[in-house]
Amino acid sequence: MSRRRTIALFRRVAQEIRRDRPSIALLFIAPIVITGLVTFILREGQTPQVDAVIVNMAATPGSVYTSALTTALEAEGATVTTAPDVVTAESMVADHTATVVIVLPAGLGQRGAPTITVITNGMDPSGEGSQVAAASKALVSVASSITGITPPTIVHETVYGTPSSDPITNFAPALVAFFAYFFVYILTGVSFLRERTGGTLERLMATPVTRGEIVGGYTLGFGVFAMIQVALIMTWVLGTIRVPSIGPIPEFSVGLGISVAGNPLLAYVVVILAAMGAVSLGIFLSTFARTELQVIQFIPIVIVPQFLLSGVLFPVATLPELLQPLSFVMPLSYAVDGLRQVFIRGADLSVTALQVDLLVLTGFAILFAVVASRTIRRDVA
Amino acid sequence: MPTDAMSPGGGAPAIRAVGLAKRFGLIRAVDDVTFDLVSGRIYGLLGPNGSGKTTLIRLLAGLTHATAGHAEVLGATMPSRTTLERIGYMTQSDGVYPALSVEENARFFASMYGVSADGAVEESLALVELADRRRSLTGTLSGGQRRRLSLACAVIHRPPVLFLDEPTVGVDPLLRVQFWSYFRSLADGGATIVVSSHVMDEADRCDELLFVRAGKIIARGSSRELRDRAGTTDLEQAFLRFAGDAEAAR
Structure with a gap:
């Protein structure tokens, strides 16, 4: 594997993304807008009038x-x-x-x-x-x-963290994992499809480049942007920056201010591993698409089931017995659980559950990279 | 019948096809093709669209596996990754990155071939007269300029074997003359060049022609030899005569 070629590929992918403003907006602005919107709805939602x-x-x-x-x-x-x-x-x-x-x-x-x-x-x-x-x-x-009988008072306590009346606390880790995974998948899938259909992959395969170098270059290129994206989302989700009142504008705060019990860097590692898997998944699925629209059409087949079965919305334990095994083969399940372990439980690397999540996410990233590289063949380029 | 051509010095041919065949389902895209091509010459693959020229070039360049037979380039059986360092390939589509600048594209392909970028990029862009557009985004170039960049990227590593798939499609006449003049200079320097085209008037610029029809080489020779053998003054008529003979021989 040539480091020089891998770095050249990485630099090229990074240059392309940097100049693609809609993609930059999708990576960096969309997750902030959506997490902000979800938080606003959950926190400020109206109680129905009776x-x-x-x-x-x-x-x-x-x-x-x-x-x-x-x-x-x-x-x-x-x-x-x-x-x-x-x-x-x-x-x-x-x-x-x-x-x-x-x-x-x-x-x-x-x-x-x-x-x-x-x-x-x-x-x-x-x-x-x-x-x-x-x-x-x-x-x-x-x-x-x-x-004349006074009903009992119920006090809620939790094993991990402290009970929170903030409805976003449980959702935030899942949303961070989901958006990193989802947007990186879309961008890689579309980008690699352009490579396949635009004739550049054909030309690339006529050079001595190896499949591993291509997957490595893409993973590095998108990985860097995923790292920036996740850093931005994490800052937005965890941070609270108070902006003092300026003239008629009252004081307000930026950031969702969600508390994290564990080390945010560990949470960062969890999401980056998930995003690495999403890069290879995008490359792999682009094999089966002929147009950019078809990459989008894979979302209901590949992304939505993960959204439904990975504990983002519904806890895995509440899923029908028939569907529960499926959640174990979905990378997003481990990303969501890993982030909840860090955010809510305050888990560190000594916690077995987090170790399992990290190992499985690494395994998925490697597996998808191998599978993706198998789809880049000189005779299908 | 195709004839074998040995290199002038009697050495091994630069490119060799031995019983080469490629099927896509029931379609025989390339059908039992055998030939030797020597260095320092320009070979033209001539035939209508869909005759199998691109598949033949892809087989020779190691971009697809043969259903039967094999191809050798510079003594190595294709596909051979190490041999790819010594092959230049210009695809039918431009095959360059529109979001990158002219120079970034050239640098990228130089890196892929493992050549030191500065000198090679400089030289290649000057060669296709794009040095003054080095900072322009490729997506903003005209079709002809993109074609020139595509050629620059194919020859950036100075390969001894060059496959050019319809290199002059969409290229204006003046640029076409420049392209052919450049191909000739490469061949004079010892390169083996295989050019596919469906434009018969480009054939005279090749040292030798291979007429391709339905995946087969139906005739081979210089433009004059082929016209003489067919008894016509027109190369297109010669192609039709050979195609008719091939059909009758089936």
């Missing part, structure tokens, strides 16, 4: 419940009205003048546990969960005030 309608079918005992329920719901910021029957209440939900119906049954106050029905619109299952939760919380409060 507009409850109570249908009392239990006459006098129900009146006591209605009154207590109204007080409990209004204390949580809900509006409360009543309706004479279920049909009327449902029509109110249908025309959006109410969001939830609480039906107090005829047998309320008699022996045995009553069944209280909560009715929602049904068009927005995730949003309606908060309506049902608000109704349940108010009903528990009513039950405790009527029976």
Whole structure:
């Protein structure tokens, strides 16, 4: 393997990326905008307004419940009205003048546990969960005030880190890993496809260059930009820079200020290893594409399953049993877990789980590099 | 029938094809081709589009594996990575990087061939008259200028064997004359040059022609020899006569 040729390839790839402004924007600006947007949505998302309608079918005992329920719901910021029957209440939900119906049954106050029905619109299952939760919380409060039994206070503690009410804490490591992987894959795939279709790979293969030198040069070229990208994302995700007020602009802070329990450099190593694998994956998949659009078309096949099965959105343990083994063969799973180990658990190199993540990511990077180099053949150039 | 040509000194031929064949499924792109090409001469592969010229050049340059037979260049059986250092290859497409400057492209290919960049780059760019555009991005060059750069990159390591696949396509007449004059100077210096073309009027510039049709060499000789053998004054008519004979002999 010639160091001179590998460095020449690296320099050429770097020069091309440097002059490709849309690619630079994709690498450096897109992850910051997207992580910023996700954080803003999760942190500042609005709690849905609860507009409850109570249908009392239990006459006098129900009146006591209605009154207590109204007080409990209004204390949580809900509006409360009543309706004479279920049909009327449902029509109110249908025309959006109410969001939830609480039906107090005829047998309320008699022996045995009553069944209280909560009715929602049904068009927005995730949003309606908060309506049902608000109704349940108010009903528990009513039950405790009527029976005189104070419900227990629940205290949440964690084995690793400290419990955080910041919803982005768990997502941040996964997002950092995903964006580094995703954008590096797209850029390498498209770049190498141009090499194949533009006739330059044909010409390159007519020189004494080896496959290893090509993969090495590309990995170095994209690796350098991936390192800058990851450094930038990490600074953005972990940092908090306060900008003092200037004239009419009030003081504000730049950076998501997410806390990291471990060494950020270790997190950096995890992401770089994942990005190295993405370079070779891009080279490999460009073999099967004829146009740049086709490289994009691989995203639903190669990237989206990793996004769904690698613990970015759903914990691997909650996946159906049939799908769980798939997460073990996806590099992103190890990148996401590795980053969570460092961010949340504060793991260092003595932690076995992190060692496994780093080893597997290194293995994937080497495996993909070998597979990618096999696709660069003189007779398919 | 193709005839074998030995080098003037009786040494080994610079390029040799022995029963060379390449199939793509049922298509015989190159069909049992045998010839020897000696150094210091320009050989023209002439034939219509799709006749197998590019596949033949790719086989000789070691860019694709033969289905049968083999190719030798400078005594080495192709593909041979070490021999590639001594081969220049100009592809049909420009095969240069549009995002790099003229000089960066030349330097890059010089590095790939392992030659010291400064002198070689300087000389090659001067040769194709692009020295004054060295800092221009290749993507901003005209088609003819990109073709010139492509040639500069193919000869930057001064190879003794040069494969040129349709080098003058899209090149204006004046530049075409310059290209051929340069090819002649290389051949005079001992290089073996194989040029593919479907333009018959370029044939007279070659020392020897190989008519290619349906993957076969249907005739070989100088332009005059081929016309005389075909009994025509026109090379295109000669090609058609040989093609007809080849068809009849099947």
